[in-house]
Amino acid sequence: MFSARVSQRTLRLFKSPGRRFQSSAPEPPPAGGHLPSVATSALLRTTRDSALRSQGISWTDGDNDGPPGSVIAGRETRRMNLYQAVRDAMSIALMKDDSAVVFGEDVAFGGVFRCTMGLAEEFGRERVFNTPLTEQGIAGFGIGLASMGHTAIAEIQFADYIFPAFDQIVNEAAKHRFRSGGQYDVGSLTIRCPTMSVGHGGLYHSQSPEGYFMGASGLKIVIPRSPVQAKGLLLSSIRDPNPVIFMEPKILYRSAIEQVPIDDYHLPLGRAEILTPGSDLTLLTWGTPVYHCEAAVHLLSNPPPNLAPHVPASIRNAKIELIDLRTILPWDVETVTESVKKTGRLVIVHEASMTGGVGGEIAAEVQRRCFLKLEAPVRRVAGWDTPVPMQYEKFHIPDALRVLDAMIETLTY
């Protein structure tokens, strides 16, 4: 019964003129069914030129040391992984802004993920310091600092441990400006935390809690996918006039490596980025699953022999528009709806559980704005509605296959 419906839909697709699919895969995967892992992702900017031409990049050389605005000649990049890029951003923030301080559990020796390595030595223990073990304290302390106009860069050791700070973040940081009639604000507060799964973290080292903060207007939530993104988005977050929760996908700390511009630059908050343009299906995600999605797009266009029977030839040329949302709150409704109006199909992928996840919020808004353009129901691929179960994680966290299957269903609907 299911397959009958599929073929009918597929037929309809092919009858509509101008809907022939063209492959959107940048290049076919090598023979042998190899999947692009993060390290070999084509999305990573591994050359100086591509890094310097990152979409939406703006140079912020206030000191006029570097060349002006849009010129990239004379700018340098350095090979960095994600934790080094995060460190580089904080180093620039500390260097340029005397009021900036970096603090959190174990940050003085470099942090458990090495993001603050050497900062205490470079800037002194008064500006880069350990706090006692209290997340509510860290958030509250940061709010106090920021309300005095200082730049507070706080680290929560794992996103899973942000909940003791929930009250401070949701009731205090998010509402500070509103409740004081604009007299006070904590815009110079940024809270960084490692997020998402690594494959064996279980309940309390795998969560993606961004969805819990969706209702906290006044707050921004940012999740970078790569070193170049991490540096630019973190510098933007630190300087944004609103408090920002900056969640760093921890599996990418070491595995994502790019050429990162060494200068001070911003990438825009509130703007999604179209990673591969396409016209047949919008694939929207953020953080780690960006790479599963990239892999899934490869599988769709060029399925290995054992998967081939499941991928109808008719959809292998589908052009997939892969979008990295980057800012989760407030999210870029314009880019997403423009894309869906073009493609008529939307698959949203996130690691957090389905229920209460960010995907539901996006799906609701997209169906309202794009109702008449939709060719298929908006589809969510998410963690199941259970806590993350350690020994079962590979079946819990969405992977390339689940994304592929959702795309097949959506394309053949």
Next chain:
Amino acid sequence: MSRIPRISASVRASLARRTYASSTVQLPNEAHGHLPTSQSPITSKLHFFNSVMEEGKQIPTYRVLDGSGKLLEGAEVPEFDEALARRMYENMSRLPIIDNLLYNVQRQGKISFYMTAHGEEATLIGSAAALDPNDEVLGQYREMGVLLWRGFTYDEVMAQCFGNHEDTCTKGKQMPVHFGSRKYHFHPISSPLATQIPQAAGVGFALKRDPLRRGKNCAVVYFGEGAASEGDFHAGMLLASTVPSPTLFIARNNGFAISTPSSEQYHGDGIASRGPGYGIHTIRVDGNDILAVLSAVREGRRLCIEEGRGVLIEAMTYRVGHHSTSDDSFAYRPRQEVEDRKRIDNPISRFRLFLESRGWWSEQEEEKFKDEVRKEVMKAFKRGESLQRHALKEMFNDVYAGEEPWNIREQRQELWALLKKYGNVWEPWKNELKKHKGEGKELIEGDV
């Protein structure tokens, strides 16, 4: 003009109770009387204080055995016999054997994570020995020794750490060392720090309300000096003292919270100084002296149950191992410091010297005992390693009791359908399925 408020009947009653309860405390000189609503004497001296002890003095550390296992002058040996002493020693000695094995096994990638208790054996076993086996224990994560004392087997340890299908602690859902056992009254470990502390106050209250356990058992909560910085620590202490409830707080002050030394964790006089702030009986004990721990926990437990109120014990020890297998502690403390502590203040050898001086232990017994333990642990390890994980269908269980909500049911069905479709052809799943009992065949081939 300030007016002296009238004291309500209930305040007066509670004042009376308080005075009665703390009758051992000398009432200070009340030349100027005291505040109307408390016993705080009025004084004309402008004076700040910053110590719970006599001015400027630190809280003392209770000790029974000196570093060489000899009785400290004036110390009283707790009531115990050779059998108990040997049992304590044997349990202390078992810990590093298991720890060493599992630490190395993690290094080989056979388990994902591990945490050792090196250096804290006396605190763990001394306290476990002082408790009633039915006292409810809420641990942090470094308290496997308490479970072993109660009879938890090597096979059970391995099952949990490997997350195999014999793991009843978490059915493979939590990381290694997240033990839990209703049988042994050991509440399930949770990684978020300090959450167990206020929970313990609730557990204690439940015990007090249970006619069969009232006056017999207490709740016992272990936590690190780092976790004691969380708001939950303060909440738990406050509740157990105010509501109140029979809750024994055991702080393992091992000097570090990952890289953060205790000198950056608190500015006051350790964790113990906080006890009196909550009106809680408190003692600091040498956590590397198992007899001191035994006596302190016994007495603390007695007080706790008798008064039905929280009691705090701060055990001073040293984390000899790295924080966990994810940590390299030589990035923040000198190797020599650790080597020195291992040599100078080794809780196991301290107790062994005491036993030997009484003729309760010998070199030959040591060799024989360790040999046996090593063999048993190795056997359990091999077995644990060889067993598959729980069947994949366990994944969706235990979210809710009672009727299963539609979303869980449908998601399970969705995954089963995906497995039927791709379980044999998608390599990452195919390989992963082999690790589970039944290898997912019931899902791929069966009717779901």
